[in-house]
Amino acid sequence: MSNNLIFSGIQPTGNLHLGNYLGAIRNWVKLQHDFDCIFCVVDLHAITIPQDPAVLRSSIREVAAGMIAAGVDPKKNILFNQSRVPAHAELAWVLNCIARIGWLNRMTQFKDKAGKNRDNATVGLYVYPNLMAADILAYKATHVPVGDDQKQHLELARDIAQAFNSQFGVDFFPLPEPQIFKTAARVMSLRDGTKKMSKSDASDQSRINLTDGPDEIAQKLKRAKTDPLPLPETEAELEDRPEAANLIGIYAALSDRSAAEVVAEFAGKGFAEFKPRLAELAVSVLGPIGLEMQRLTKDPGYVDQVLREGGEKANAIAAPIVDQVHDIVGF
Numbered sequence: 003m004s005n006n007l008i009f010s011g012i013q014p015t016g017n018l019h020l021g022n023y024l025g026a027i028r029n030w031v032k033l034q035h036d037f038d039c040i041f042c043v044v045d046l047h048a049i050t051i052p053q054d055p056a057v058l059r060s061s062i063r064e065v066a067a068g069m070i071a072a073g074v075d076p077k078k079n080i081l082f083n084q085s086r087v088p089a090h091a092e093l094a095w096v097l098n099c100i101a102r103i104g105w106l107n108r109m110t111q112f113k114d115k116a117g118k119n120r121d122n123a124t125v126g127l128y129v130y131p132n133l134m135a136a137d138i139l140a141y142k143a144t145h146v147p148v149g150d151d152q153k154q155h156l157e158l159a160r161d162i163a164q165a166f167n168s169q170f171g172v173d174f175f176p177l178p179e180p181q182i183f184k185t186a187a188r189v190m191s192l193r194d195g196t197k198k199m200s201k202s203d204a205s206d207q208s209r210i211n212l213t214d215g216p217d218e219i220a221q222k223l224k225r226a227k228t229d230p231l232p233l234p235e236t237e238a239e240l241e242d243r244p245e246a247a248n249l250i251g252i253y254a255a256l257s258d259r260s261a262a263e264v265v266a267e268f269a270g271k272g273f274a275e276f277k278p279r280l281a282e283l284a285v286s287v288l289g290p291i292g293l294e295m296q297r298l299t300k301d302p303g304y305v306d307q308v309l310r311e312g313g314e315k316a317n318a319i320a321a322p323i324v325d326q327v328h329d330i331v332g333f
């Protein structure tokens with residue numbers, strides 16, 4: 003259809019949530035019809051922070067099941083988990099020898115994730131962006147749909163690709179372009195409108211998981227933090243009301259409407275009226291996905307087969323590219 007190749011990844015580190023769905027997976031489902039897409043469960047990235055092996059094993063299946071349940075079609079795309087394809091780790095090593103310490107020192111996500119005791123963070127967490135560059139470049143992917151949070155890492159991947167090309171005097175790696183989706187680029191925590199909804203948030207009340215049932219979804223939204231004012235009359239008023247902005251943004255994304263339309267519909271109404279409507283909408287979109295996910299995780303044979311076959315297809319693309327890289331480097 004085109005020469006564009008999309009690569010995107012998701013970590014198998016816990017519950018898939020509404021932010022992953024609206025910010026990533028739902029966009030992948032739309033892209034798969036028009037582009038060649040490679041979707042990767044990035045398990046090598048997950049171990050940059052200690053993982054329980056049994057939990058990791060089941061999270062890999064769960065994340066893959068969530069993607070399939072949400073509509074990522076394994077026949078239309080390549081869907082696999084990263085550790086199956088040696089090219090990722092092999093190319094990451096070469097890129098470790100291209101990227102500079104000073105470039106990595108600028109990465110804000112490392113600073114956030116490593117916290118105060120930086121000396122105790124794993125080396126893997128530090129070079130995580132080099133592995134992400136390898137994920138993309140091992141396929142010579144041209145486009146990478148990313149949330150706001152990954153923009154800096156993608157910039158680094160471009161810098162590394164360019165540095166490789168110039169060090170060896172080749173025009174080998176294309177510079178991957180970010181694809182940022184405007185709606186729901188950042189779904190915020192239900193408990194704190196200034197933090198992003200995340201799998202790693204200790205409070206399960208902060209996020210809506212794709213496996214949550216109707217009652218859980220309604221309860222979490224009922225308890226979601228809001229200010230005491232009624233819903234705003236204009237979109238401009240949302241600027242200093244992060245919780246209201248987040249809930250309206252979620253409503254808009256789930257109903258495929260603009261925030262302005264949602265503001266107009268609920269102008270001046272109370273959250274006590276809005277929240278049950280949002281819950282109803284969320285249940286109608288997420289309910290079927292959660293049920294399908296449960297069905298798929300009960301019978302992991304199918305998911306394992308998808309990952310195995312996806313891994314073979316991914317390897318067939320990436321292995322020859324890494325062979326060429328080795329040749330360029332001089333092995």
Ligand code: ADP
Nearest residue numbers: 013021022025026149187188189198199200201
């Ligand atoms: P998490 O931050 O929950 O661990 P990942 O880092 O695995 O999630 O991200 C997987 C994908 O989901 C990425 O494309 C990321 O940009 C997107 N994503 C994660 N959290 C959110 C959020 N709160 N809002 C929008 N998109 C998100």
Ligand code: NA
Nearest residue numbers: 034037038078
């Ligand atoms: Na496709």
